[in-house]
Amino acid sequence: MIKIILPDGSEKEYKKGISAGEIAREISEGLFRKALGALVNGELYDLNRPIESDSTVKIITDKDPEAPVIFRHTIAHIMAQAVVRLYGKNVKLAIGPVIENGFYYDFDLEEKISEDDLPKIEAEMKKIIKENLPIERFVISKEEAKELFKDQPYKLELLEDIEDETVTYYKQGEFFDLCRGPHLPSTGKIKHIKLLSVSGAYWRGNEKNKMLQRIYGTAFAKKDQLDEYLKMLEEAKKRDHRKIGPKLELFMFENELAPAMPFFLPRGAKVINELLEFSRELHKKYGYEEVITPLIMNIKLWHQSGHWDHYKENMYFTEKDDVQYAVKPMNCPGHILIYKSKVYSYRDLPIRMSEFGKVHRYERSGVVHGLFRVRSFTQDDAHIYCTKEQIEDEIIKVMDFTNELYSAFGFEYEADLSTMPEDHMGDEKTWEVATEALRKALEKSGINYKINEGDGAFYGPKIDFHIKDSLGRKWQCATIQLDFQMPERFDIHYVDNNNELQRPVMIHRAIYGSIERFFGILIENFAGAFPTWLSPEQVAIIPVSDKYIDAAKELYEKLDSEGLRVKLDASNATVGYKIRNAQMLKIPYMIVIGEKELETKKYNVRTREGNTVEDLELEDFIKTVKEEIKNRSLKLSY
RNA sequence: GCCGACGUAGCUCAAUUGGCAGAGCGGCUGACUUGUAAUCAGCAGGUUGGGGGUUCAAGUCCCUUCGUCGGCUCCA
DSSP states (O other), X not given: OEEXXXXXXXXXXXXXXXXXXXXXXXXXXXXXXXXXXXXXXXXEEOTTSEEOSSEEEXXXXXXXXXXXXXXXXXXXXXXXXXXXXXXXXXXXXXOOOEETTEEEXXXXXXXXXXXXXXXXHHHHHHHXXXXXXBEEEEEEEHHHHHHHTTTOHHHHHHHHHOOSSEEEEEEEXXXXXXXXXXXXXXXXXXXXXXXXXXXXXXXXXXXTSOEEEEEEEEEESSHHHHHHHHHHHHHHHHHOHXXXXXXXXXXXXOTTTSTTOOEEXXXXXXXXXXXXXXXXXXXXXXXXXXXXXXXXXXHHHHHHHTHHHHHXXXXXXXXXXXXXXXXXSOSHHHHHHHHHTSOEEGXXXXXXXXXEEEEEOOOOTTTOBTTTBOSEEEEEEEEEXXXXXXXXXXXXXXXXXXXXXXXXTTOEEEEEEEOOOSSOOSOHHHHHXXXXXXXXXXXXXXXXXXXXXXXXXXXXXXXXXXXXXXXXXXXXXXXXXXXXXXXXXXXXXXXXXXXXXXXXXXXXXXXXXXXXXXXXXXXXXXXXXXXXXXXXXXXXXXXXXXXXXXXXXXXXXXXXXXXXXXXXXXXXXXXHXXXXXXXXXXXXXXEEESHHHHHHOEEEEEETTSOEEEEEEHHHHHHHHHHHHHTTOSSOOO
């Protein structure tokens, strides 16, 4: 007999080898029907897998966060089964894991699967679901497994890497797959599935390996969850900054002549300048001094910095008078030259040097993506030169800075702390001190963070920040990196209180990260409807007919002189048409001016959200909007 | 870079089996003088991404090149 402890704390004795399914059935038939799997001592179990020793058992139903892992994994198998049915036995199966919002499976087969084939595969999957095939788990020796999977080269390769002597495989109808599990008890349990896309993927993500065909899909326990997810994808598509951006005349690309290098149009440049202005205010507040460095510098600099050795592939080069130059991919070497241009006392530290540095990095053609991944972009970069003792304080200041900046956009965020990788520079003690300083700063800030062991840069540990947008998507933006290498390479120092030369620590940090990228995130987050302070145009003036253009011009002058960004629509169109245009450009406020306004000197203000406020005194409107802008408010005032 | 899909007017998209390149929006011109999400009419706009080939004939078929899109991290 074994002892089973349930989540409510109750204990019961069962026969050894009892399954979670049987336990569930004993509790209630309803629970058994809803059960998808179980958590046994924290490990996910199939419903019918025997429990061999004293355990805590929690039955998983579709309400539990673990549920999708189980049923999506099963759906991945169902998809593989469908593909084998449709394309024949010569399909070679690779891997089919669960991912954040769904699953995929990689196949190696002669025929090309295209998006057009997805409905066919989906239909076959639904058939398999309808067949409600029982899913069985088998434990076999590795030798037996090699025999069983002798026609499946990828499975054999996976077997090579498994250290345990026994492995498990799962079988449903005619289909079986090497798999750790767990799975649903039968293929009929989850019905709400959708195949999303096909793509190529290298075996084990390594581009030296064969390119396989990958099918992505998703599955949900409830139909409305699936619908909601598909709706979210639709919404994300509608907000795609690559579509909205050109439509709102924010930016463009010229694909032939400057691929992956954005051009900002007048409306976009206004937003960017507001972002820079905001950032400058904060930089000033947090004690930074702005510098400006050259875009291209002699190749010698890049040899000394190590970029030639480690980053050459991503750099652009140019030549003049037989001298080789590199276009800067990073700002640090330039900043170091400024640091080196004078002698610092320990009293001067920390030195906080910032730059809106435009950098160029060659990115492979397949990875560029709108404003999110480009070849030329602007970093809100800064380098802090300080003593080891100052690291923690400085990190905390950077985190405060980050918090203040992100809050202004309403973003929540999380952080990752990446520690010493195997291949690293500098002694381990320095790493320890530095990592500890980062960790302490994170603790003090109270933000959510997780540790990525061994994921730091070779020159120092780092913290990355991920913001969450209005659709719940995460984006990496800010980064704080400690650097022990650059100060060594450039032999920089400060004079300590014993008049001895000391090596400062260098902290790289960026908060927006890339202005271009952050701009793209903002476009998607606000779906193009920027808060007033960021809006390219803040007020649209719409004369009822050309009789009122002079009055409209006067109003324009007034608002313009108050520092508002105003658009006067003097076109010969109807009011409705001009309202529509302003609406499409997502201009926050619209003022129609006609006979009534001339008489009363009071105005009706319409917002892009469709609200209309009547009979406003102009001075009140100006005051309110100016206040809204000054506060960088996320909400409209009316 | 690699796998797959795609590239037609400024934008969104049409164009039977290869058979006269079209529409809406936008633009221009004119009429209308407009009251809170599209007034009406006329006109202009194209080497069908570039280059090469097959054919009596290519937007359509083949080759090549450039670019765009979905992916290539999630380890049975």
